[in-house]
Amino acid sequence: xxxxxxxxxxxxxxxxxxxxxxxxxxxxxDPPPLCHAELLPEFRDGLRDIDGFSYLxxxxxxxxxxxxxxxxxxxxxxxxxxxxATRAPGRPNPIGLAVVRFEGxxxxxxxxVRGLDCIDGTPLLDxxxxxxxxxxxxxxxxxxxxxxAGRKHGEGHLG
Amino acid sequence: xxxxxxxxxxxxxxxxxxxxxxxxxxxxxDPPPLCHAELLPEFRDGLRDIDGFSYLxxxxxxxxxxxxxxxxxxxxxxxxxxxxATRAPGRPNPIGLAVVRFEGxxxxxxxxVRGLDCIDGTPLLDxxxxxxxxxxxxxxxxxxxxxxAGRKHGEGHLG
Numbered sequence: 013x014x015x016x017x018x019x020x021x022x023x024x025x026x027x028x029x030x031x032x033x034x035x036x037x038x039x040x041x042d043p044p045p046l047c048h049a050e051l052l053p054e055f056r057d058g059l060r061d062i063d064g065f066s067y068l069x070x071x072x073x074x075x076x077x078x079x080x081x082x083x084x085x086x087x088x089x090x091x092x093x094x095x096x097a098t099r100a101p102g103r104p105n106p107i108g109l110a111v112v113r114f115e116g117x118x119x120x121x122x123x124x125v126r127g128l129d130c131i132d133g134t135p136l137l138d139x140x141x142x143x144x145x146x147x148x149x150x151x152x153x154x155x156x157x158x159x160x161a162g163r164k165h166g167e168g169h170l171g
Numbered sequence: 172x173x174x175x176x177x178x179x180x181x182x183x184x185x186x187x188x189x190x191x192x193x194x195x196x197x198x199x200x201d202p203p204p205l206c207h208a209e210l211l212p213e214f215r216d217g218l219r220d221i222d223g224f225s226y227l228x229x230x231x232x233x234x235x236x237x238x239x240x241x242x243x244x245x246x247x248x249x250x251x252x253x254x255x256a257t258r259a260p261g262r263p264n265p266i267g268l269a270v271v272r273f274e275g276x277x278x279x280x281x282x283x284v285r286g287l288d289c290i291d292g293t294p295l296l297d298x299x300x301x302x303x304x305x306x307x308x309x310x311x312x313x314x315x316x317x318x319x320a321g322r323k324h325g326e327g328h329l330g
Contacts, residue, residue: 060253064314093217155223
């Protein structure tokens with residue numbers, strides 16, 4: 013298989029206009045700002061029964077990602093790191109992933125969410141229910157990121 | 172933006188040969204079987220520093236997914252559900268997502284993992300570190316899937 017072709021199913025509205033405005037992750041700001049995921053009309057039937065989930069995974073296309081760098085020194089760190097050990101946007105397939113809190117519908121096909129970290133207008137690729145049974149691993153080790161876990165907005169960007 | 176083009180960075184080895192062999196999710200089998208994610212040589216430098224993470228997100232291309240159905244009745248359920256409220260493979264952009272336990276390197280560029288649910292030979296798209304601080308939501312509500320959370324292998328497929 014040489015190539016895989018995707019098509020956006022909608023787009024994301026966030027308060028972040030440029031990459032420099034984006035937080036390091038969607039939960040860095042307190043409280044995380046209200047954002048929206050709006051599906052194109054032809055995909056909205058797929059949202060049936062989503063109401064009961066309190067968290068969702070959103071997958072999105074990091075359309076303004078810089079060229080991929082397999083090894084780079086993050087702005088908040090002193091050592092070069094492998095891109096697959098980071099959430100940085102400049103990766104071979106720049107797909108963004110966020111766990112967002114779902115706060116209900118804000119119009120037809122328009123989901124109100126908190127926890128996004130990406131630029132306003134980012135193309136949406138997929139919505140999946142977050143399942144605590146398979147997806148929550150509160151004891152997961154943070155690896156080289158452990159010393160940075162408490163850092164705030166403006167000091168870099170993990171995703 | 173009309174089209175987005177991706178390229179596999181490697182492939183996944185699992186004990187599941189057909190879709191019918193796949194568990195409903197990668198944590199359904201106890202214990203979850205050992206699987207591998209092998210990166211192509213040109214992407215292996217990106218794995219630097221991944222050692223310290225105990226869980227990873229893997230994104231993969233569900234290359235044998237059936238045609239997308241926006242609304243369908245899951246095999247283990249009695250009501251039609253919207254595809255974005257499921258982890259089913261037949262979705263507009265069939266990208267699979269799994270939280271896997273990382274059990275170290277099993278060769279150069281070859282990660283030993285547990286928690287995969289997909290067919291042997293599935294193309295790998297991305298590897299991301301799982302961060303308990305942003306990604307673990309143990310209290311997340313399971314929505315319509317709550318009554319099915321305990322079901323076992325062979326009764327259907329969520330992802």
